[in-house]
Amino acid sequence: MITFIQTSDVSKYRPLIDRSSLSLKAYCEKFGHAYECFYGIKRGAKPWHASLNRIPILKSYTQAGYDGWVVYVDADAYIADLSFDIGAYLAERSQYALIAAPSGLTPPRWWDINAGVFAINLGHDKARELVDLWFEKFMAPPLDVLSAEAVWGDVIDDQAILHEALNAVDGFEDVLLRDEGVFNWNARFIRQVVRDAAPMWLRIERIEQAVSQSLADAGIDASGVPQASGGNREEANEEFVEAIYKVMFGRHPDPGGRLSSLAALRSGERTYRDDLNSCMESPEFKDRLPQLLKRILTEEERRALAAALA
Structure with missing residues (x-):
């Protein structure tokens, strides 16, 4: 089994993952792999602490007895x-515990890998040992100290503590495959738009353009649905707008809302995902949400849910 994982905070880095995840979801649907995305902060308080989320997520997988591959992909x-x-590719490399690209720093060292994208074989003893050590180092700083971190990496650096854990696992060099042809900045399979001097809006734009191109090459548009042309596309857009209003608001779209949504979808200014997110964030939907929940859950289910959350 192969599971792809992504994670980010709910605000600052969310726009990156909203774009990049389109390619992962389309890929997982095509090949039948699992996909998990967590939004929020597992431990800490700052937006960049979401980069640490992968560590407790991997720990939860090992605790649950998962023994397949996990492919972690940064936002x-x-x-x-x-x-x-x-x-x-992974089936031919089951003898390895971890596959990642070298960081690119010189001089090259066997453990100096990029933690932004990697595949870890949780069916391998060394991989599970690595996750345990990485998790221990993640939990070491007191929560109040971590939460007060003023600059990314001042208290804890996820890649640095991974390197420490790699060195602490006896014999890990023999089960680590450094493959920059598959996971890297210019790799064939997964590419990363790394942090540089570019502002956030430009990074978002670069990812959006790159994802749109990779989806188009596979015959999928940026909304994550198979491409159609002419009247078929317009008909699909109209059906989507009608359906989203009926489901989210319990009504037909008003003329102005219909025309605005169709024009934005037609021009490419907005995707189906954008339209859905906009509806979910609207005051009308938030006002209607309690009513929807009452209709979805029976009284017995609501009591059980309330007890579970208490």
């Missing part, structure tokens, strides 16, 4: 080639 990374068969 600023995307699948460039949706035809690449990662299942076949």
